[in-house]
Every structure is written in C-alpha cells, then in structure tokens.
Amino acid sequence: MSYGCKLEDLLDVLHDSAPAKAEAVDLRRRRIEHGLLSVGLKIHCLGKARQFLSLVERLGGASRVLEMNAYRHSRASLCLVLPPVGNARAAILLLECIERFTGAALFGDPKIQIQVCSPGRLNARRSALLGIGFYLASDTLRRYACGDLETTASNGRRYKRGQRLVIYDAGGAFDRDFEWWEGSGNGKDRLVRLRLPFKNGRSDLLAGSGSKLDIQNVNLLATLLIHAEYQGYWRTLGKRFEEDMESLLDRHLLTGLITVPWVRTDDAEGPDDTEFLSALQELVAYAFEESLRVQKQSPILFGQRNRSSQGILHEIQSLLKKYRTEIVRQSLLAEGDRI
Amino acid sequence: MTRAHQPGSQPIDIPEVIPNPAVAPQEKPVPREPPPKEPVKVPQTVPGRYQSVSAT
Numbered sequence: 001m002s003y004g005c006k007l008e009d010l011l012d013v014l015h016d017s018a019p020a021k022a023e024a025v026d027l028r029r030r031r032i033e034h035g036l037l038s039v040g041l042k043i044h045c046l047g048k049a050r051q052f053l054s055l056v057e058r059l060g061g062a063s064r065v066l067e068m069n070a071y072r073h074s075r076a077s078l079c080l081v082l083p084p085v086g087n088a089r090a091a092i093l094l095l096e097c098i099e100r101f102t103g104a105a106l107f108g109d110p111k112i113q114i115q116v117c118s119p120g121r122l123n124a125r126r127s128a129l130l131g132i133g134f135y136l137a138s139d140t141l142r143r144y145a146c147g148d149l150e151t152t153a154s155n156g157r158r159y160k161r162g163q164r165l166v167i168y169d170a171g172g173a174f175d176r177d178f179e180w181w182e183g184s185g186n187g188k189d190r191l192v193r194l195r196l197p198f199k200n201g202r203s204d205l206l207a208g209s210g211s212k213l214d215i216q217n218v219n220l221l222a223t224l225l226i227h228a229e230y231q232g233y234w235r236t237l238g239k240r241f242e243e244d245m246e247s248l249l250d251r252h253l254l255t256g257l258i259t260v261p262w263v264r265t266d267d268a269e270g271p272d273d274t275e276f277l278s279a280l281q282e283l284v285a286y287a288f289e290e291s292l293r294v295q296k297q298s299p300i301l302f303g304q305r306n307r308s309s310q311g312i313l314h315e316i317q318s319l320l321k322k323y324r325t326e327i328v329r330q331s332l333l334a335e336g337d338r339i
Numbered sequence: 340m341t342r343a344h345q346p347g348s349q350p351i352d353i354p355e356v357i358p359n360p361a362v363a364p365q366e367k368p369v370p371r372e373p374p375p376k377e378p379v380k381v382p383q384t385v386p387g388r389y390q391s392v393s394a395t
Contacts, residue, residue: 110356139362143355213362294360313361 003335004057007083009075011097018100021093028090034331035181035190035233036223039091039215040084040117040202043098044073047111051104052078071170073113073206074150084117084175088219092212107211114210118222119178121168121201126225127263131165132254132283133221134205136316139213141287144280149206162264163273165280169202178229181233190233190334197230203263220324234327241323248319252312257283287313 015022032038056062056078056314072079085091092339095106097112108113122130135142149163153170161167176198182191194216203222207214228238249255260279291310297310358364 137359137362139359139364140356141359145355209356290358291357291360310361313359317361 005083007085009059010083010094011057014094014097016100016101018097021097021100025090025093025097028087028093029085030178031086031090032179032181033087033181034327035227036219036327037118037120037226038084038175038178039088039216039219040085040119041082041091041095042115042117042204043080043095044076044081044113044115045078045080045111046073046075046113047077049078051102052080052127055098055101058079061209063216069135071152074152074154074258076113084119084178086178088216089118091219092215108209110209112209114207114214114258115204116210116215116218116222116278117169117202117204118209118218118226119176119196119202120198120222120226120230122166122203122222122225122229122263124261124263124265125240125258126229127166127203128258128260129242130203130205130218130221130225131262132257133245133248133316133320134165134207134214134218135283136287136313137213137217137221137320138207139208139211141291142208143284143288144277146277148208151206160268162261162262162276164263165206165274167206168198168261168263168265169203169204171200172229174198174200174202181227182232183231183235184226211251217320220320220327223327224323237323237326239329241319244319248312248315251285254283254286254312 007025011022013150020233036110067176073199082091085094098108106114106139142156145291149165151161151167153159153161154163159170161170177194180193180196182193182197183189184191203226205218205222207218223232224234224238224241226232226238227234228242232238246255246258249257257279260275262276290313294311
C-alpha cells in the first residue's frame with residue numbers, strides 16, 4: 001500500500017478547518033489504547049469526488065496523492081489512502097477532520113465506501129469470523145449486489161483478491177512503528193514491543209457505507225483474532241472469543257458459513273467468488289429475517305427475557321460488549337499492577 | 340431500494356440497507372445555546388473619594 005500523503009502534511013491542511021480535532025489526532029497518532037491494533041483507512045469515492053479535489057490539490061495534486069495507488073473500488077473515481085494511526089478514536093477523528101474540511105459527510109453516505117485496515121494477515125477461518133462479526137454487529141444491515149465488493153485487485157493480473165469483504169494487502173509500504181502487546185510464556189505478563197511483529201501484511205475489511213461503530217467493531221474483532229493468531233497478549237481472550245462466536249453460529253445453524261473462503265489467499269486457485277457470495281447472501285437473508293422478527297416481537301412479552309434469546313443480532317452485540325469491557329478491565333488491571 | 344416484480348403480482352420494494360434493531364442509535368448531542376454573558380459591571384461615575392488627587 002502506498003500512503004497518498006504523510007500524516008503531518010494531511011493534519012497541516014486539515015488544521016485550517018478543524019484545528020482542535022487535528023491537534024487531537026496529532027497527539028494520539030501513535031498511541032495504542034488497551035493493546036488494540038493500529039488502524040488504517042481507505043476512502044473509496046463512488047461519485048465524482050468533487051468534494052475531495054481541494055484536499056487532494058492542497059496535498060500536492062492527484063499525481064502525488066492518488067495516481068501512485070492504482071487500487072480502488074471498481075466503481076470508484078478516487079481512493080484516498082490515509083496513513084495509519086494508533087487507535088480507532090484517532091482514526092474516527094481524522095475522518096471527522098476531513099468531513100469538516102470537505103463539508104461533506106463520510107459516514108453513512110452510500111457513495112463513500114470505507115475500508116478498515118488492520119495489521120497482520122488472518123487465516124481463512126479467522127477472516128470469516130472477522131467478516132461475519134462485522135456484518136452482524138454493524139448499525140446497518142446491508143444487502144449486496146453483484147459487483148459491490150469488486151476492486152481493481154479482484155481479478156488483476158498480479159493480485160486476484162476476488163470479491164470479498166475481507167481482503168489481504170498487496171504488499172507495498174507498511175508502517176510498523178506501533179506498539180504491539182506481546183504475551184509472555186506464563187500468559188499473564190505483558191511485554192510491550194515498540195514495533196509490530198509483522199514486516200508487512202494486512203487484513204482489510206470493506207465496510208462499504210460505514211459508521212464510527214463499524215471502525216470500532218472491526219478494530220476490536222481484528223485485535224482479538226490477530227492476537228489469537230500471532231500469540232499476542234490478548235490471545236487467550238481471542239481464542240475464547242472464537243469459541244464463543246463459533247458456538248453462536250452453531251446455535252443458529254450457520255457454522256457452515258465459516259468453511260467457505262471469506263478471504264482469497266495467495267495459494268487459492270481460480271477466481272471463483274460464487275461460494276463466498278452464496279454464503280454472504282445466506283448471512284444477509286438470515287440477518288434481515290431476524291431484524292423483522294425482532295421488530296415484530298411484543299416488547300411487553302419480549303423485554304423480560306434474557307438477551308441470548310433475542311436472536312443473533314442481540315447476541316453478537318452482547319458478545320462484542322463483553323469482550324470490549326474485558327479488554328479494558330484487564331488492561332487497566334495490568335496498568336495498576338505496574339504502578 | 341430494489342423493486343421485485345413478478346407478472347400477476349404486486350411489486351414489492353426491497354430495501355438495500357436497514358438499521359440493525361439490536362444497535363441503539365447513537366444520540367446526537369443537542370447543541371446548547373451558550374450561556375448569556377454576564378453584564379460587565381463598570382461604574383459609570385467614580386465616587387469622589389476614590390478619585391486620585393494630583394499632588395501638584
């Protein structure tokens with residue numbers, strides 16, 4: 001990945017229209033919160049992207065900011081690659097600064113597609129959990145049409161990433177200078193490395209028309225799964241999360257969804273997206289049906305029951321809330337022990 | 340919005356995006372009016388006993 005601009009240059013430009021927020025991003029840009037992963041963002045603009053022209057111009061023009069990166073959504077006129085920051089809050093603030101500068105909304109606009117980038121490549125099974133978790137926990141339930149997930153890297157000569165919610169990086173620049181919380185042998189002590197353990201490699205999620213909650217959820221999910229995969233400090237929590245998630249899918253007879261290729265690995269053969277798109281349609285149909293069922297339930301009868309009987313959408317919310325709380329609690333406890 | 344239509348039946352509209360009923364919508368902060376400024380208390384006339392008297 002080539003970052004279209006340096007964060008300092010971007011913040012300098014954005015400071016004119018959003019000084020307080022730009023300064024807040026600058027302060028938090030390298031700060032890792034509770035051992036969660038750093039966050040990168042790409043903005044694919046499906047419209048004419050007029051709102052970004054002034055920003056691109058201020059950053060050095062299209063040839064410097066945009067054309068060096070050939071990757072984008074297949075229907076996008078522009079893909080702005082933002083440099084990664086240390087935490088989801090800073091990433092959201094950065095988008096808010098851009099909103100202020102351009103005067104146009106970035107969240108919830110169907111013409112703006114947000115891609116959330118997390119360091120480290122997840123295996124196929126964990127990529128499935130990332131995609132499913134993102135979808136069910138989002139504040140909007142989306143239907144996908146053919147081509148909605150198509151990028152310039154879907155069927156290129158060099159990279160065949162297919163049409164997927166989760167896609168790997170395509171090499172290129174990778175900012176390793178973020179803290180990584182490593183687990184010790186006893187599983188309790190925390191070793192803070194100053195650099196990420198990956199030389200490159202990312203698992204990105206095409207959130208589509210995304211929200212702030214989506215960015216926070218993807219950051220949480222990716223942290224749990226990446227730590228489980230690469231023996232990070234949160235590996236025990238991450239593995240427990242996987243078990244909980246698989247058990248949740250099992251209760252809803254959706255375990256089969258995990259076995260299809262949610263990410264196209266480099267060794268995958270053939271450009272066939274059918275299996276994944278069928279699985280995605282099954283998930284979408286289940287979620288939409290579930291949302292209708294939830295809306296039809298009488299609050300008087302239904303409100304008294306426990307959350308787990310309220311269906312998959314409530315269950316996934318509870319699960320993420322539980323793990324978010326647990327990460328914060330354990331990281332604060334660890335901080336307390338150090339003092 | 341997608342419109343599904345079969346001959347002989349009423350067309351139906353299928354939404355492409357719906358809110359997730361399990362997620363409480365985030366309330367937007369209600370902008371509050373700034374509190375009224377306190378009037379600046381400047382005495383219009385300075386009492387005579389505080390007036391400086393030239394020593395000349």
